[in-house]
Amino acid sequence: MIQVRNLNVTFGQGAQAVRAVRDVNFSVAEGESFGLVGESGSGKSTALRVLAGLNPHWTGEAAVAGVSVGQRDARLPRLVQMVFQDPYASLHPRHTVDRALSEPLEIQGIGDVGPRVERALTDVGLGPAFRFRYPNQLSGGQRQRVAIARALMLEPKVLLLDEPTSALDVSVQAEILNLLRRLRRAHNLTMLLVSHNLAVIAHMCDRLAVMNRGAIVEEMDVATLRRQEPREAYTRQLLLASRGYDREVAANIITYD
Amino acid sequence: MSKPLLEVEDLRVTFPTPTGPFRAVRGVSFSLGRERLGIVGESGSGKSVTGRSVLSLLPPHARVEAKRLSFDGKDLLTASPGEMRALRGSRISLVMQDPKYSLNPVMRVGEQIAEAVRDKGAGARRRAMEMLEAVRIRDPERVFNLYPHEVSGGMGQRIMIAMMLAPEPDLLIADEPTSALDVTVQMQVLAILDDLVAKRGMGLIFISHDLDLVASFCDRVLVMYGGRVMEERHARDLRQATHPYTQGLLDSLPRIDDDRAELPTLKRDPAWLKD
Amino acid sequence: MSTWRAQLLTDTPASRNQARLGQFYRGWLQFKRNKLAVLGLLIVLLLIVVAAFAPWIATHDPYAQDLARRLLPPGTQGHWLGTDEFGRDTYSRLVYGARITLMIVVLVAAIAAPIGLLVGTAAGYLGGWVDAVLMRLTDVFLAFPSLILALAFVAALGPGIENAIIAIALTAWPPYARIARAETITIRNSDYIAVARMQGARTARILWAYIMPLCVASLVVRVTLDMAGIILTAAGLGFLGLGAQPPMAEWGAMISAGRRYVLDQWWVATIPGIAIIVVSLAFNLLGDGLRDVLDPRKS
Numbered sequence: 001m002i003q004v005r006n007l008n009v010t011f012g013q014g015a016q017a018v019r020a021v022r023d024v025n026f027s028v029a030e031g032e033s034f035g036l037v038g039e040s041g042s043g044k045s046t047a048l049r050v051l052a053g054l055n056p057h058w059t060g061e062a063a064v065a066g067v068s069v070g071q072r073d074a075r076l077p078r079l080v081q082m083v084f085q086d087p088y089a090s091l092h093p094r095h096t097v098d099r100a101l102s103e104p105l106e107i108q109g110i111g112d113v114g115p116r117v118e119r120a121l122t123d124v125g126l127g128p129a130f131r132f133r134y135p136n137q138l139s140g141g142q143r144q145r146v147a148i149a150r151a152l153m154l155e156p157k158v159l160l161l162d163e164p165t166s167a168l169d170v171s172v173q174a175e176i177l178n179l180l181r182r183l184r185r186a187h188n189l190t191m192l193l194v195s196h197n198l199a200v201i202a203h204m205c206d207r208l209a210v211m212n213r214g215a216i217v218e219e220m221d222v223a224t225l226r227r228q229e230p231r232e233a234y235t236r237q238l239l240l241a242s243r244g245y246d247r248e249v250a251a252n253i254i255t256y257d
Numbered sequence: 258m259s260k261p262l263l264e265v266e267d268l269r270v271t272f273p274t275p276t277g278p279f280r281a282v283r284g285v286s287f288s289l290g291r292e293r294l295g296i297v298g299e300s301g302s303g304k305s306v307t308g309r310s311v312l313s314l315l316p317p318h319a320r321v322e323a324k325r326l327s328f329d330g331k332d333l334l335t336a337s338p339g340e341m342r343a344l345r346g347s348r349i350s351l352v353m354q355d356p357k358y359s360l361n362p363v364m365r366v367g368e369q370i371a372e373a374v375r376d377k378g379a380g381a382r383r384r385a386m387e388m389l390e391a392v393r394i395r396d397p398e399r400v401f402n403l404y405p406h407e408v409s410g411g412m413g414q415r416i417m418i419a420m421m422l423a424p425e426p427d428l429l430i431a432d433e434p435t436s437a438l439d440v441t442v443q444m445q446v447l448a449i450l451d452d453l454v455a456k457r458g459m460g461l462i463f464i465s466h467d468l469d470l471v472a473s474f475c476d477r478v479l480v481m482y483g484g485r486v487m488e489e490r491h492a493r494d495l496r497q498a499t500h501p502y503t504q505g506l507l508d509s510l511p512r513i514d515d516d517r518a519e520l521p522t523l524k525r526d527p528a529w530l531k532d
Numbered sequence: 533m534s535t536w537r538a539q540l541l542t543d544t545p546a547s548r549n550q551a552r553l554g555q556f557y558r559g560w561l562q563f564k565r566n567k568l569a570v571l572g573l574l575i576v577l578l579l580i581v582v583a584a585f586a587p588w589i590a591t592h593d594p595y596a597q598d599l600a601r602r603l604l605p606p607g608t609q610g611h612w613l614g615t616d617e618f619g620r621d622t623y624s625r626l627v628y629g630a631r632i633t634l635m636i637v638v639l640v641a642a643i644a645a646p647i648g649l650l651v652g653t654a655a656g657y658l659g660g661w662v663d664a665v666l667m668r669l670t671d672v673f674l675a676f677p678s679l680i681l682a683l684a685f686v687a688a689l690g691p692g693i694e695n696a697i698i699a700i701a702l703t704a705w706p707p708y709a710r711i712a713r714a715e716t717i718t719i720r721n722s723d724y725i726a727v728a729r730m731q732g733a734r735t736a737r738i739l740w741a742y743i744m745p746l747c748v749a750s751l752v753v754r755v756t757l758d759m760a761g762i763i764l765t766a767a768g769l770g771f772l773g774l775g776a777q778p779p780m781a782e783w784g785a786m787i788s789a790g791r792r793y794v795l796d797q798w799w800v801a802t803i804p805g806i807a808i809i810v811v812s813l814a815f816n817l818l819g820d821g822l823r824d825v826l827d828p829r830k831s
Contacts, residue, residue, distance in 0.1 A: 039439035040410070054726050077732040090723035094745045096551050103741075104731040129544045132551040137543055140300075150727065169299040169466065171523035174509035178519055196439065203511035203520070226514050239513070241440040244473030250448035253441050 001158060001190040002028040002051065005061035009046050009214075020046045021058070022214040028207075030157070033184060033191040035201035035208035037238070043214035044194045045162055051192065052082045052160050064158050077108060081151035085163040087143035091135040097121070097146050098131045104153040120149040123186075124179060141172035148179065152187065159184075161193040165200060177203060198242050202226060210235045212256055261288040262428055262460040263311065266325035270306050270484075273318055281306045281319075283484040283530075289428070291458040293451075295475035295492060297468055299506075303484035304464050308430045311462075312351055313341045329427065346373075350421035354433040356413030360405040366416045367401030373423040388419040392449050411442035418446065422453060428460045429453075436465070447474055468495065468506055480506075483530045502529060559825045569821020575814030583630040592621035594628040594781045603797045614799050617789060618779075622803055625781040629804065632782045633811060636697055636766045641755050643701035648708020649751060653743050655709070656716025657735070667713070670706045678703040679765055686774045693782065696775040700765050704758065711754055712747045719746055749826035756819030760812030767808055783808050 009021035021043040028034040036044040049055040050062050053069045053076060062069050064080045084090040091100055101117045110116075118128045124145040135143055144164065151159060164180070165173040177200065184191055195201050201208050202225050209219045210232070218232045230236055234256045240249045270282040282303040287294065298304040310321050311333065326333045328349065336344070345351075353359050361369055370385035389397035392415040405413060414434065421429065431450065435443040451474070454461050465471050471478055472495040480487045480503045488500040498504055505523035541558070545551040563569060582589055591610075598619035606614040606622075613623040655666040673681070678700070685699035719725065720743070728738050767784025769775030776782030778789070783804040790801030 039441065052726070052730060054729065074732065077730060081730060082727070084723040084726070086723065090727065092724040092742060092746075095724075096548060098548060098551075103728065103733070107728075107731050107733050107737065132545040132548060133543065134551065134555060154731065170468070170506055171299065171509050174511075174520035175522050177511065178522065181518070199511040199513050202513045203517075226516065228513065237441065241444050242513075244469045245444065245447050245451075246473065247448065247451065250444040250451075253445055255441075 001030040001032070001065055002026075002034070002192060003061060003063045004047070004051070007047060007050065007058060007060040007062055009043070009050060009055065009058045011057070019214055021050070024060075024211075024214075024216055026209050026216065026219065028190055028192060030190055031188050032207065033193065033205045035205035036192070036194045036211055037196065037198060037201050037208055038211035039196060039238075041213070042211040044211050046214075047211075048082075048160055048162055048192065048194045051080065051158075053080075077104070077156075078154045079156055080158040080160060081154060081156040082160040082162065083144070083147050083151050083164045086167050087140050087147055088135075088167070090147050091143055093135055096132050096134055097126075097138075100146060100150050101153055104150065108154060110154075116153070120153055123152070123183070124149040125175075139172075140168055141175060144168065144172075144176055145179065148176075148183070152183065155187070156189075158190045158192065161191060163195055164193070166195065166197065173200075180204065198225070198239060210238065260330075261290050262329055263289040263462075264325055264327050265307075265311070266323060268307065268310060268321070268323040268326060270303070270310050270315065270322075271320045272316075273320075281484055282310065285479075285481070285484075285486050287479055287486070287489065289460050289462065291454070291460050292477065293454055293461045293463060293475040293492075295471035295478040296462060296464045296481060297466065297471045297478060298481035299466060301483075302481040304481050305432050306484075307481070308351070308432050308462055308464050311428075311430060312345055312349060313338075314345075314351065347424045348426050349428045349430065350424070350426040352414075352418055352421050352429065352431040352434045354436055356410070356417040357405070359417055360413065360420075362405050365402050365404060366408065366420075367403075370416070370420045370423050373420050384423065385419075388423050389416070391422070391453075392416070392419045393445065394419075411438050411446070414438060414442075414446055415449070418449060425457065426459065428462070430462045430464070432464045433466070434463075435470075436467070443470075468510065472496070485530065487529065501526065563821050563825045566821040566824060568817045569824075572814040572817030572819075572821065575810060576818055579630055579634060579811055579814070582627055583634045586627050586631055590621075590624035590627040592624040594620060594625040595779050596620060603793060603800065605797070606799050606803070613803055614797075616786070616800050617793060620779075622786075622800070625786060626783070626804060626807055628781040629783045629786065629807070632693065632776060632780065633763060633766070636693075636700070637759050637762060637815075639697045640701045640704055640762050641759075643698070644704035645708055645751055645755050647701075648705040648710075649712050649744060649747060651705070652709035652712025652714075653716045653739050653747060656713035657720050657739055657743060663713075666709070670709045673703065673706040674710075676703075678761075679768055682765060682769060683772075683774065686769060691774045691777060693776045693780065696766060696769045699769075700762055704762065707758075708751055708754065711750055715747045715750055716743050719743055753819055753823040753826055756815055756822055759815035759819070763808060763812050763815075 004024060004026050007021055007024040008019065011018045011020055024047055026034065036047065038044045046055065050058045051064065051069055053072065067073050067075055067079060069076065098117055101120055102113045105113050105116060117131060121128055121130055126142065126145050130142065138146065165176050168176060181204065183189065193201065193204050202222055205222055207219065207221050208225065210217045212234055217234050218230060220230060224230065228239055230239065237253065265288065266286045268282055268285045269280065272279045272281055285307055296304045296307060306315065309315050313333065315321065323334060328344065360366065367385050370388050371381040374381040374384045386397050386401060389400055394400050394415060408416060435446050438446065450461060453459050463471065463475055472492050475492040477489065478492045478495055479489050480500065482502050487502045488498060490498060496507065498507065508521045509523055511520060539550065540554045542554065545554055600619065601615055602617055602619040604611050604615045606612060608614060611621050611623065613626065615621055651666050651670065655663040681703040682699040685702060686695055689695040689698065725738060725742055728742055766775055767787065770782045770784025771788040773788065776785045778785065786804040787801045794801050
């Protein structure tokens with residue numbers, strides 16, 4: 001469903017050029033959930049934005065359901081949608097929930113707007129009472145539910161998730177993760193999840209790739225991650241560091257280039 | 258244990274709002290020796306307000322009341338603004354989440370650290386250099402002359418800590434000091450704080466939303482919700498917490514090694530907030 | 533709480549309109565706390581009422597001359613604000629002048645603000661050469677003091693109140709374009725714009741439905757604050773004889789005519805002067821109040 005071949009992204013030019021993504025390859029099957037893990041600057045979000053069609057400066061191949069994301073293909077909106085990290089920044093402050101959810105339908109010329117909006121709200125556990133609220137009348141978790149409902153309005157096959165819970169409290173994170181798992185089953189969604197949190201990836205994904213400095217370090221299935229048996233030293237260090245504070249581990253941290 | 262460094266008894270902080278007074282902190286008590294005390298809670302739990310009220314760094318319209326709020330035997334409630342300033346400059350320091358907002362953008366970082374050193378003069382520069390080394394910055398000479406926008410987030414946070422530790426405070430309040438950092442950098446920054454507590458006998462209040470981190474880093478933990486302390490525990494026993502709120506929070510965290518299909522969500526009980 | 537208030541302040545409005553009205557009402561509740569802004573609003577409303585009902589409010593025909601009763605001081609029987617050099621009733625001319633002042637203000641706002649909004653948002657969102665061309669054009673207009681530029685336009689178009697309005701509007705839009713562009717640049721990379729693009733929205737839709745609503749707030753504030761300047765520029769043109777032409781009852785022209793008698797019959801020039809100051813001040817107070825309510829960074 002998602003194919004990425006030899007993906008390279010370079011920001012800037014000449015001596016100041018930064019290779020944000022280097023020769024990245026991966027593919028995700030239909031209905032599968034794939035994770036991209038890494039620290040800041042690893043290029044995971046950049047790769048995701050390429051697939052979202054939001055980053056035009058890339059070379060290689062990147063396609064969703066056989067449609068390249070490079071050309072602004074009219075089929076793409078109904079194939080791939082995205083949920084962003086910060087629910088406070090991803091909803092237009094002057095649009096009601098109703099407006100946010102009907103926009104995609106109106107842009108794509110789909111009728112039956114009212115019932116579809118109400119169904120979508122029920123689907124994400126909010127209910128029709130939220131339909132005419134403004135974002136400033138919603139909590140962070142409720143906003144993220146609206147953002148998820150909005151991403152599903154066009155019934156895409158692929159859902160891109162950029163750190164969807166890292167701005168939320170842990171109890172709200174659990175609710176959103178449960179919701180995403182339920183929606184994935186109900187709509188047979190293919191998911192690509194970017195996160196720095198290994199536990200979230202382990203909970204949500206079937207397979208994952210670990211990225212560092214723009215390149216994929218290794219790819220593994222979730223069972224390997226759960227057993228904590230990665231192949232590469234970089235991944236082992238990441239696993240150790242995310243278990244909580246440990247003097248020993250802290251003293252032995254190496255910077256990988 | 259020796260006499261506590263900081264004593265807080267029945268702290269209450271109220272903010273006036275258009276819809277009536279908002280009680281951000283409602284009767285928090287704790288005492289701190291030369292140890293690492295963690296305060297965990299979700300957003301709105303009052304953990305940051307608690308930390309700031311010790312330093313009198315709340316906006317002027319906030320009302321702070323307490324039966325007792327004393328630092329090393331000195332009453333902080335009756336201290337004049339001048340006395341508080343003196344305390345903040347030398348004996349109590351605060352490290353915040355984002356170094357971008359806490360460092361002066363038009364001053365070299367080394368000069369900012371030297372500024373914070375208690376006795377000014379020729380020694381200050383050397384002392385600043387020592388502080389940069391203490392927070393494990395490899396090339397202090399070079400970093401000394403950088404401006405804040407020229408350093409990375411992890412480096413900025415270390416500079417921030419160096420600056421706050423330059424006057425050798427007795428108490429450090431760290432409000433989410435590592436949340437914006439990558440896990441590996443976070444570990445290194447924590448190791449620095451850990452050393453300082455162990456070597457200098459500094460008291461540390463570590464405010465965070467990350468239960469696992471607090472449990473592994475601190476000696477004692479206060480769990481806050483709705484402006485109150487739900488429970489206080491030794492950090493290593495946090496997993497055995499008895500309060501349903503703490504248990505709920507711990508359960509709702511996904512773990513690398515479990516394969517629960519559904520995460521239990523937290524049921525909040527209004528009785529937790531009854532007076 | 534009465535039912536209509538409860539309906540406006542509810543957290544679960546039942547329609548888009550109710551939600552919008554609720555948002556508006558909340559804004560009004562906040563605006564109401566600023567007493568000076570409410571005073572400004574009352575004066576502006578008074579100006580509108582006076583302009584609308586001028587024939588009923590005025591005591592005399594503003595153009596009726598009576599040379600026997602010229603230059604009477606305020607408080608004279610039948611002319612409580614006195615008369616001018618042709619014996620016309622100052623109060624009635626002031627009342628009719630409100631119509632002209634209001635017309636200038638409304639027309640300038642209606643021409644300059646949309647031009648500025650369109651130019652600014654297009655330049656900010658599209659960037660590249662569109663931005664460069666539009667902004668250099670804006671710079672050209674900004675390089676001249678607006679009164680001088682307006683003078684040049686009036687000189688080219690010919691004197692008269694309509695041409696004065698067009699001239700002022702043409703000199704007033706560049707600052708709005710600058711504001712709209714600055715605002716757009718901060719918005720254009722936000723996540724909700726990215727979402728709209730992923731949904732397949734065209735540039736025109738993004739500008740109209742996403743960017744402009746967020747720029748309008750700061751423009752409304754700026755236009756309201758500029759009203760004072762616009763009234764003064766119009767009065768200045770009137771004073772220089774390039775705006776409203778005699779015998780039209782325009783406040784600036786009234787001052788201009790009165791200045792010959794300012795030493796002996798001070799009130800002829802002073803009374804319209806006070807009117808200009810009061811209305812300018814009212815718009816300023818109103819703009820300050822609106823800024824507190826409409827600031828988009830707040831929500």
